Amino acid sequence: MSEDGVTLSLDPAVSMEDVARRAGVSTATVSRTLRGLPNVSAATRGRVLKAAAELSYAISPIASRLASGRTHSVAVLVPYASRWFFAQVVAGVEGVLREEGLDLLLYNLADHEARERFFQRLPLRRRVDAVLPVAMPLTDAETGALRGLGVPLAVAGHRADGVHSVRIDDTATVHIALRHLLDLGHRRIGLISTYANQKMWLPVADERRRAWQSGLAAAGVAPAPELVVSVPFGHAGGASGAERLLARPDPPTAILCESDELAFGVLAALRRAGVDVPGQVSVVGIDDHELAEVFDLTTVRQAVPEQGALAARMLVRAMREARRPPSEVVVPTELVVRTSTGPAR
Amino acid sequence: MSEDGVTLSLDPAVSMEDVARRAGVSTATVSRTLRGLPNVSAATRGRVLKAAAELSYAISPIASRLASGRTHSVAVLVPYASRWFFAQVVAGVEGVLREEGLDLLLYNLADHEARERFFQRLPLRRRVDAVLPVAMPLTDAETGALRGLGVPLAVAGHRADGVHSVRIDDTATVHIALRHLLDLGHRRIGLISTYANQKMWLPVADERRRAWQSGLAAAGVAPAPELVVSVPFGHAGGASGAERLLARPDPPTAILCESDELAFGVLAALRRAGVDVPGQVSVVGIDDHELAEVFDLTTVRQAVPEQGALAARMLVRAMREARRPPSEVVVPTELVVRTSTGPAR
DNA sequence: TTGTATGCGTTATCAT
DNA sequence: ATGATAACGCATACAA
Numbered sequence: 033m034s035e036d037g038v039t040l041s042l043d044p045a046v047s048m049e050d051v052a053r054r055a056g057v058s059t060a061t062v063s064r065t066l067r068g069l070p071n072v073s074a075a076t077r078g079r080v081l082k083a084a085a086e087l088s089y090a091i092s093p094i095a096s097r098l099a100s101g102r103t104h105s106v107a108v109l110v111p112y113a114s115r116w117f118f119a120q121v122v123a124g125v126e127g128v129l130r131e132e133g134l135d136l137l138l139y140n141l142a143d144h145e146a147r148e149r150f151f152q153r154l155p156l157r158r159r160v161d162a163v164l165p166v167a168m169p170l171t172d173a174e175t176g177a178l179r180g181l182g183v184p185l186a187v188a189g190h191r192a193d194g195v196h197s198v199r200i201d202d203t204a205t206v207h208i209a210l211r212h213l214l215d216l217g218h219r220r221i222g223l224i225s226t227y228a229n230q231k232m233w234l235p236v237a238d239e240r241r242r243a244w245q246s247g248l249a250a251a252g253v254a255p256a257p258e259l260v261v262s263v264p265f266g267h268a269g270g271a272s273g274a275e276r277l278l279a280r281p282d283p284p285t286a287i288l289c290e291s292d293e294l295a296f297g298v299l300a301a302l303r304r305a306g307v308d309v310p311g312q313v314s315v316v317g318i319d320d321h322e323l324a325e326v327f328d329l330t331t332v333r334q335a336v337p338e339q340g341a342l343a344a345r346m347l348v349r350a351m352r353e354a355r356r357p358p359s360e361v362v363v364p365t366e367l368v369v370r371t372s373t374g375p376a377r
Numbered sequence: 378m379s380e381d382g383v384t385l386s387l388d389p390a391v392s393m394e395d396v397a398r399r400a401g402v403s404t405a406t407v408s409r410t411l412r413g414l415p416n417v418s419a420a421t422r423g424r425v426l427k428a429a430a431e432l433s434y435a436i437s438p439i440a441s442r443l444a445s446g447r448t449h450s451v452a453v454l455v456p457y458a459s460r461w462f463f464a465q466v467v468a469g470v471e472g473v474l475r476e477e478g479l480d481l482l483l484y485n486l487a488d489h490e491a492r493e494r495f496f497q498r499l500p501l502r503r504r505v506d507a508v509l510p511v512a513m514p515l516t517d518a519e520t521g522a523l524r525g526l527g528v529p530l531a532v533a534g535h536r537a538d539g540v541h542s543v544r545i546d547d548t549a550t551v552h553i554a555l556r557h558l559l560d561l562g563h564r565r566i567g568l569i570s571t572y573a574n575q576k577m578w579l580p581v582a583d584e585r586r587r588a589w590q591s592g593l594a595a596a597g598v599a600p601a602p603e604l605v606v607s608v609p610f611g612h613a614g615g616a617s618g619a620e621r622l623l624a625r626p627d628p629p630t631a632i633l634c635e636s637d638e639l640a641f642g643v644l645a646a647l648r649r650a651g652v653d654v655p656g657q658v659s660v661v662g663i664d665d666h667e668l669a670e671v672f673d674l675t676t677v678r679q680a681v682p683e684q685g686a687l688a689a690r691m692l693v694r695a696m697r698e699a700r701r702p703p704s705e706v707v708v709p710t711e712l713v714v715r716t717s718t719g720p721a722r
Numbered sequence: 723t724t725g726t727a728t729g730c731g732t733t734a735t736c737a738t
Numbered sequence: 739a740t741g742a743t744a745a746c747g748c749a750t751a752c753a754a
Contacts, residue, residue, distance in 0.1 A: 092732065094439055096731080114468035323668065
């Protein structure tokens with residue numbers, strides 16, 4: 033009923049049998065044709081496709097799934113769907129899944145209860161062909177639960193035993209940032225990291241903290257534990273962290289933030305306090321958030337949507353080749369120097 | 378195999394028939410029990426639930442869907458999954474759907490081709506029980522295509538004929554911002570709005586532009602067309618818009634931005650140009666992005682996740698009561714005054 | 723309240 | 739290369 037070809041009859045009641053009848057073949061042949069199987073003669077194929085088009089037939093994914101046993105769906109698990117990092121990853125995943133004809137089922141396990149409910153009831157059972165948890169390290173029990181689903185598993189944003197993973201090297205990333213600051217002559221380098229709220233694990237924070245220690249130690253600088261502060265995630269956390277560091281008798285000359293969003297808050301707090309950046313204090317983040325440029329923030333860039341896309345691709349392959357040994361991909365990070373860092377005073 | 382009750386046997390091969398056998402009833406009774414239908418005796422219910430628990434039985438959603446004809450899935454359509462606004466809306470939608478036991482299928486129609494392919498092939502046919510396009514105004518043909526699916530439709534972020542919608546009043550929102558600036562004595566008020574890229578419609582931009590005109594006119598101020606600039610979305614667009622306005626012989630004393638993300642770029646550009654905010658130029662945005670606070674940006678707040686949640690609730694109701702007249706919800710917006718605005722010089 | 727039997731729309735295994 | 743037919747696992751009229 034449309035002139036531009038977008039809308040058609042769309043009678044949802046047309047089934048494969050209707051197409052078969054119209055093409056003068058059996059449903060088996062229609063099925064084969066529509067799935068592109070080889071053993072169909074060109075003539076038959078043509079008739080089937082024509083009939084299907086004329087009826088504007090659409091296969092019923094559900095019936096197909098029941099019969100084939102494959103759901104053509106992938107569950108994506110995130111702790112905070114609306115945060116920059118996760119939204120980026122999800123977009124990356126979506127692109128790949130879409131192109132593979134797979135559905136993306138989004139699960140936002142925002143709070144502890146939601147997460148607990150999820151792993152107890154496991155709504156994914158018999159519902160998806162693969163699972164992709166994003167930057168949410170799992171307990172052994174949780175991993176076991178997902179394993180029990182019997183479908184491929186890949187994680188993005190960290191690593192896990194025995195499953196595919198895509199991530200950055202957190203230690204190397206922190207060291208890149210430290211190296212930059214050390215080269216600028218900084219020795220008192222603070223670290224602002226986030227603590228796990230709501231019982232959500234954040235081992236990434238631990239790893240980055242250890243990297244801060246090891247990186248300083250390797251440079252012959254004694255890491256001062258009082259220069260490490262733990263705050264809630266987000267710009268407000270960063271601001272409070274900066275205030276705590278500034279309040280110290282001997283404040284740091286540089287602050288390394290576990291994420292750019294923390295760094296944004298740090299910069300705001302420093303500005304409010306009348307502290308010159310980078311004259312008095314240098315600030316460096318991790319991520320290269322799109323607004324890092326606006327803040328003139330020096331940071332260590334990681335390719336976020338790409339990690340999602342990579343993880344999705346690993347899953348796609350794992351879905352095809354059953355027992356594929358878990359691969360562990362580490363994507364590189366790189367320093368992006370802007371004007372929030374400068375020589376130590 | 379586990380001590381904490383999270384992991385169980387999870388044999389995917391256990392079917393309703395197994396549960397029925399173990400409970401000594403028919404599959405029909407198991408089905409009724411598991412769905413919480415009333416006509417099951419307490420004793421029987423107990424036995425069934427016990428058997429199901431012992432087998433750690435999980436119903437096959439797919440078989441259930443094929444038999445019942447309901448997919449228990451909702452498609453969410455977004456143009457830019459990773460942008461702040463859309464990520465917020467999706468999170469809001471997810472919360473409601475999850476709580477209703479509905480699956481969220483995410484479709485990111487990033488570019489024109491993806492969008493075209495989507496509406497031509499309509500992968501949603503027979504796949505979802507409802508569709509929720511977010512802030513992506515549809516052509517008549519596209520609307521018709523979705524209508525043809527025969528499932529409830531609700532849009533968030535704008536309005537559309539004959540379908541449920543949740544949105545803000547764009548005109549009122551712009552007028553709120555203008556009122557604030559006018560009260561501060563501003564008369565030369567610029568507007569930075571975004572243009573539709575990649576053939577994506579952005580009628581919201583049009584409406585806000587007209588509101589800028591009408592708001593000024595109502596205050597007895599002749600709207601100067603040269604103070605309206607159209608830029609690409611994002612902070613970079615905002616920055617270039619600000620530069621164009623500043624380059625004018627008689628630049629505005631205040632700049633109204635169609636979104637906070639534009640405003641962030643404007644503030645950065647003004648800072649780079651050495652223009653004092655709000656001394657020389659006031660800036661106001663729309664959204665109350667979480668980073669607006671960091672930028673000390675005066676803005677008009679809209680509740681974003683809530684709009685997604687509301688739209689989802691409308692769909693849930695529409696899925697229950699078939700022919701429900703389309704409701705049109707307008708959520709209020711409010712001025713949030715920070716320090717990016719001040720008296721006209 | 724409970725059981726029987728059929729249908730849901732495909733896929734896949736056989737034959738032919 | 740094609741067709742008949744049995745799964746797939748549940749929901750649901752209908753009967754009891």
